[in-house]
Amino acid sequence: MSNRVGIRDVAAAAGVSVTTVSHALSGGGALSEGTRQRVRAIARDLRYAPNRLASGLRSSRSQTIGFVSDEIATTPFAGRVVLGAQEAAAEFDWVLMVVNSNLDPDLESREIRALLQHQVDGIVYARMYHQKVVLPDTLASVPTVLLDAESDAVAISSVVPDEWGAARIAIEHLIAAGHRRIGYLANEDDIPATHSRLAGYRDTLNANGIAFDESLVATSGSTAQGGRAAASALLSRRERPTALFCFNDQMAMGAYQAASLAGLSIPHDLSLVGVDNFELIAGALFPGLTTVALPHFEMGQWAIRRLRAELDADDTLQPEHARLVCPLVQRESVAPPRDDASAGQPH
Amino acid sequence: MSNRVGIRDVAAAAGVSVTTVSHALSGGGALSEGTRQRVRAIARDLRYAPNRLASGLRSSRSQTIGFVSDEIATTPFAGRVVLGAQEAAAEFDWVLMVVNSNLDPDLESREIRALLQHQVDGIVYARMYHQKVVLPDTLASVPTVLLDAESDAVAISSVVPDEWGAARIAIEHLIAAGHRRIGYLANEDDIPATHSRLAGYRDTLNANGIAFDESLVATSGSTAQGGRAAASALLSRRERPTALFCFNDQMAMGAYQAASLAGLSIPHDLSLVGVDNFELIAGALFPGLTTVALPHFEMGQWAIRRLRAELDADDTLQPEHARLVCPLVQRESVAPPRDDASAGQPH
DNA sequence: ACCAACCACAAAAACGTTTTTGGAGGAGTT
DNA sequence: AACTCCTCCAAAAACGTTTTTGTGGTTGGT
Numbered sequence: 001m002s003n004r005v006g007i008r009d010v011a012a013a014a015g016v017s018v019t020t021v022s023h024a025l026s027g028g029g030a031l032s033e034g035t036r037q038r039v040r041a042i043a044r045d046l047r048y049a050p051n052r053l054a055s056g057l058r059s060s061r062s063q064t065i066g067f068v069s070d071e072i073a074t075t076p077f078a079g080r081v082v083l084g085a086q087e088a089a090a091e092f093d094w095v096l097m098v099v100n101s102n103l104d105p106d107l108e109s110r111e112i113r114a115l116l117q118h119q120v121d122g123i124v125y126a127r128m129y130h131q132k133v134v135l136p137d138t139l140a141s142v143p144t145v146l147l148d149a150e151s152d153a154v155a156i157s158s159v160v161p162d163e164w165g166a167a168r169i170a171i172e173h174l175i176a177a178g179h180r181r182i183g184y185l186a187n188e189d190d191i192p193a194t195h196s197r198l199a200g201y202r203d204t205l206n207a208n209g210i211a212f213d214e215s216l217v218a219t220s221g222s223t224a225q226g227g228r229a230a231a232s233a234l235l236s237r238r239e240r241p242t243a244l245f246c247f248n249d250q251m252a253m254g255a256y257q258a259a260s261l262a263g264l265s266i267p268h269d270l271s272l273v274g275v276d277n278f279e280l281i282a283g284a285l286f287p288g289l290t291t292v293a294l295p296h297f298e299m300g301q302w303a304i305r306r307l308r309a310e311l312d313a314d315d316t317l318q319p320e321h322a323r324l325v326c327p328l329v330q331r332e333s334v335a336p337p338r339d340d341a342s343a344g345q346p347h
Numbered sequence: 348m349s350n351r352v353g354i355r356d357v358a359a360a361a362g363v364s365v366t367t368v369s370h371a372l373s374g375g376g377a378l379s380e381g382t383r384q385r386v387r388a389i390a391r392d393l394r395y396a397p398n399r400l401a402s403g404l405r406s407s408r409s410q411t412i413g414f415v416s417d418e419i420a421t422t423p424f425a426g427r428v429v430l431g432a433q434e435a436a437a438e439f440d441w442v443l444m445v446v447n448s449n450l451d452p453d454l455e456s457r458e459i460r461a462l463l464q465h466q467v468d469g470i471v472y473a474r475m476y477h478q479k480v481v482l483p484d485t486l487a488s489v490p491t492v493l494l495d496a497e498s499d500a501v502a503i504s505s506v507v508p509d510e511w512g513a514a515r516i517a518i519e520h521l522i523a524a525g526h527r528r529i530g531y532l533a534n535e536d537d538i539p540a541t542h543s544r545l546a547g548y549r550d551t552l553n554a555n556g557i558a559f560d561e562s563l564v565a566t567s568g569s570t571a572q573g574g575r576a577a578a579s580a581l582l583s584r585r586e587r588p589t590a591l592f593c594f595n596d597q598m599a600m601g602a603y604q605a606a607s608l609a610g611l612s613i614p615h616d617l618s619l620v621g622v623d624n625f626e627l628i629a630g631a632l633f634p635g636l637t638t639v640a641l642p643h644f645e646m647g648q649w650a651i652r653r654l655r656a657e658l659d660a661d662d663t664l665q666p667e668h669a670r671l672v673c674p675l676v677q678r679e680s681v682a683p684p685r686d687d688a689s690a691g692q693p694h
Numbered sequence: 695a696c697c698a699a700c701c702a703c704a705a706a707a708a709c710g711t712t713t714t715t716g717g718a719g720g721a722g723t724t
Numbered sequence: 725a726a727c728t729c730c731t732c733c734a735a736a737a738a739c740g741t742t743t744t745t746g747t748g749g750t751t752g753g754t
């Protein structure tokens with residue numbers, strides 16, 4: 001004997017059948033507007049809260065979405081992705097079941113199976129940095145959208161950052177500030193961001209009449225240590241760059257350290273632009289780091305909304321592959337180059 | 348007509364009733380070991396996956412836990428907390444429904460109600476930093492445990508970091524390295540960590556025969572800027588401290604900046620210990636920051652396991668209030684003080 | 695005045711499990 | 725031989741909804 005109020009309690013209180021209550025609340029059926037309003041009012045008064053297990057069982061729509069990610073714990077951006085997804089889900093009265101696989105494919109497929117047992121209506125398959133993936137076949141049976149990931153299975157919608165555009169906006173900002181000798185602290189992993197940002201860097205220079213100079217690109221691991229080393233190398237050149245575009249904020253942090261060691265002050269001796277807008281770094285560096293933000297929140301949002309569209313559609317939609325824009329977040333690490341910068345010799 | 352295999356398919360294939368299948372799989376009922384094994388084998392062969400909506404509906408155990416947090420997106424630790432909870436949940440074949448309220452009480456109670464509609468078996472009410480909370484009354488009807496939060500409603504179990512111990516382990520480490528003049532970069536918020544860490548700092552000094560010197564405590568906002576200012580103040584003293592304990596890693600990052608401005612090298616002129624073990628800062632600083640880690644993962648784990656215990660118990664358990672230990676993570680920011688440090692005059 | 699069409703609602707089936715109740719058969723006891 | 729007590733399994737009810745089907749009464753057209 002449950003003391004929670006169920007649909008039959010509402011029906012009894014309203015003097016109608018449960019059918020009518022269900023229709024009144026769901027908006028379905030053919031009811032007079034009067035009854036509909038009356039039933040709704042009574043349901044509200046009784047604080048009726050439908051049991052989603054029961055309604056999901058009958059309607060085979062659980063109103064839940066599975067969110068599977070690879071390493072939610074190791075990246076600080078995970079929260080923004082989840083938040084974007086969760087907020088968008090709330091718009092549709094959906095709830096998110098979050099699961100993490102720590103890069104273990106067996107665990108991952110076990111967890112996806114668990115989600116399927118819970119009858120999730122769809123799955124957001126998220127990576128914590130932009131990468132190519134092959135989908136576990138466990139996912140075959142459920143509508144899926146890829147987040148920060150791309151697959152050869154082109155039939156599945158996906159959303160990623162516009163990496164090329166991220167580089168472009170950074171470089172255009174530096175050019176607008178007057179820089180022409182702009183170095184790039186590149187990473188060395190073979191991931192989409194690597195190639196697209198480098199291409200964006202090169203293309204944008206070219207588009208602005210600046211010849212791409214390979215010797216201004218220093219490659220290293222995408223950490224502060226790597227950034228420090230790579231920046232040091234570039235800054236010790238005879239004609240050092242007046243500005244550096246950095247693969248990410250961590251490398252930019254390394255560049256701050258290298259600049260400090262080289263006796264260069266930011267932004268006057270050296271301008272810097274990072275990528276990530278990782279608040280705790282970009283905001284904590286001194287002076288603040290101007291950086292390109294990745295659309296983590298927006299990707300979460302996009303994935304859920306897309307899932308909604310696919311679930312709503314009667315026939316299957318054409319898949320969509322979105323590249324979301326990466327906005328520039330300005331702080332204090334960019335200034336016009338010094339006139340004598342080209343002649344400047346550090347140390 | 349669903350083509351998914353249900354319990355009746357298994358029953359048919361095994362030549363038994365659905366009752367028997369249910370018992371065989373759940374471990375309940377009175378079945379011969381032979382039948383039990385046979386049914387299980389057949390279920391496995393057919394890849395039978397129970398519909399948790401149906402089973403939850405009937406048994407009123409949904410195998411889901413609600414995880415409600417305040418600002419999952421603004422702290423980089425959220426991922427570790429969620430991961431700890433999620434991994435522990437997986438141990439019990441539970442799945443986590445994650446919901447975020449962005450500090451909006453209305454939104455929060457709407458979301459908790461959504462979780463209740465989904466019949467969650469329990470709720471983890473998590474904050475992203477250690478604080479006192481008053482529980483929304485929406486939670487009254489469901490087993491709840493508090494994570495990184497404490498409530499006056501003492502009947503509810505909770506888990507928080509041992510803040511006092513965090514300070515103690517840091518100070519003991521510095522004392523062991525030979526420091527006696529140890530400053531503290533304190534924060535200014537009125538939160539439990541503020542008072543407990545300060546107390547831990549003072550008590551540990553006293554316990555080691557070092558008089559607490561209020562003038563060695565510099566208070567400011569708990570950001571890199573704040574840390575920079577506070578550290579600068581302490582370092583410009585006539586008898587500057589040889590080591591600083593910092594409320595968090597961000598303030599420690601500010602201390603690095605202050606040290607650099609003062610021409611002091613870390614760790615030889617100044618030793619530093621932070622709190623948070625925020626990898627992207629502690630590991631990226633140069634040299635690496637020795638810091639006290641907060642047990643984010645472990646708190647997530649503890650909360651779920653505790654919930655499990657409470658749900659398993661026949662009668663209600665006594666609530667438990669855990670303070671988890673905060674381990675020291677050593678990097679390179681601590682060294683013995685220089686002999687002449689006391690005489691050293693910066694700049 | 696008759697039939698069709700429609701409106702507003704209700705009855706009942708269905709979703710896929712778990713739980714309760716029942717029952718056939720065999721073993722043990724008197 | 726009759727009764728009780730196990731053991732092992734099956735039938736059926738139940739969980740709380742949604743969906744399908746049914747129905748009495750009014751409307752409207754002829």
